[in-house]
Amino acid sequence: MIRALWSRAERDHLDDALAQLDGWIREGCLIKRTLVLTDAQHAELTERTKIAADVLNLRPEIRRLDGRTQIKITPRDCDELTDREVTLAARIEDVHRALTHDED
Numbered sequence: 517m518i519r520a521l522w523s524r525a526e527r528d529h530l531d532d533a534l535a536q537l538d539g540w541i542r543e544g545c546l547i548k549r550t551l552v553l554t555d556a557q558h559a560e561l562t563e564r565t566k567i568a569a570d571v572l573n574l575r576p577e578i579r580r581l582d583g584r585t586q587i588k589i590t591p592r593d594c595d596e597l598t599d600r601e602v603t604l605a606a607r608i609e610d611v612h613r614a615l616t617h618d619e620d
Contacts, residue, residue, distance in 0.1 A: 533602045540605050545597060546590040547605055557615045558585045561608070568607040572600045576608075 534540055540549045553561060562578050565587075569576055577588040587608060589601045 530597055530599060530602055533599075534597075534605065537602075537605050537609050540609075542597070545594040546588055547597065547601060548586070548588045549605070549608070551585045551587070551612055552583065553585045553612075553615070555580075560615055561585060561611050564611045565604075565608055568604055572604050574600060574604055576604060 531542075534542060534547060537549075539551075540547050551561070558580055562585075565576060565578060574589060577586075577590070579586050589604055591598055591601055
C-alpha cells in the first residue's frame with residue numbers, strides 16, 4: 517500500500533483548522549467532543565452526522581451517556597488525521613449550532 521506523506525505544513529494546517537472548532541480535542545490519531553444535548557437533539561445530530569460521514573466515507577463513534585453526546589472521529593486504521601476528519605468535525609459543529617440555536 518502506498519501512503520501519501522503529510523508535510524509539516526499540511527499537518528499544521530489541519531491543527532489550525534481543528535483549533536477553530538470549539539471543544540474538539542485531539543488525542544493521538546482521533547479527535548473527540550462531548551456535547552450536552554436533549555435526547556431529541558442527540559437523535560437529530562446523529563442522523564445528520566451519518567449523512568455527512570457517509571459522504572466523507574468515515575464512521576464516527578457517537579454515543580449517549582449521562583445526558584451527554586460523546587463523539588469520536590478516527591481515521592481508518594488509526595492512520596494520520598486528514599482533512600476528512602476535520603471536515604466532519606466542522607459539519608458536526610454546524611449541526612450542533614443549528615440545533616442549539618433553535619432553543620434561543
